[in-house]
Amino acid sequence: MDAVFHALGDATRRRMLRALADGERTVGQLAAPFAMSLAAASKHVRTLERAGLVRREVRGRTHVCRLDPGPLAEAHAWLDFYAQFWTGRLDALDRLLRAEDADLPPTAGEPR
């Protein structure tokens, strides 16, 4: 999760993902739109790969990348928890029910 959000926290990498949403891309193709060295772009691809967002297939001398949406789905699901706060119906009971599966219970009942 850390790695996923960290990977998404960079506009270059987000744009690479957008490119991959249109289909397979080689590292060179992913790098092309950016005013940076291929080596730098290669590092971004590796970051996406380590986050599980990209899978790579070495075809000859080119590395073909494709999107792995799994971690994106997880991130989406994580954010889903907070949907109660931006959708109109933020029912207090509903929020309380969902609070049961929170990360930790160290800051328990309503303080102050």
Add this chain to the structure above:
Amino acid sequence: MDAVFHALGDATRRRMLRALADGERTVGQLAAPFAMSLAAASKHVRTLERAGLVRREVRGRTHVCRLDPGPLAEAHAWLDFYAQFWTGRLDALDRLLRAEDADLPPTAGEPR
């Protein structure tokens, strides 16, 4: 967007958000569950604040924080674009239609 995903890319800050989902918390209350100095926790709160995820109200000598779900909704919407890849119905036409409002068109039509 960079700041939002970056803020989410740290487990400490994600847990702080979870705490805030249960209601207002002071900086001290947010810091309590963690084995780190208050100063360190204070930095995390500031990071969340700069990302727009937290709003702070100085009440006397305590700083009361509450969740601002706006940026979370934006992040959620950004990820929504990729939902087509993890939901069963990844219709090629649908994907093409959505691709129109992509970040940039530099890597245009299907290469290779």
Add this chain to the structure above:
DNA sequence: CCAATATTCAACCTAACGGTTAACGATGGA
């Protein structure tokens, strides 16, 4: 007024990030 509390600030450390350039390895094509 004084002391405790809540929080930030400043200085410092180490590690990671994002970028560069240069060299290397492997592949593909003439």
Add this chain to the structure above:
DNA sequence: TCCATCGTTAACCGTTAGGTTGAATATTGG
């Protein structure tokens, strides 16, 4: 075979991140 291409690796650089400690600031309560 020779050379251009694709991509990674390594070394380096400046900046940022995340943590510490210690001092400063403001507020509250007695």
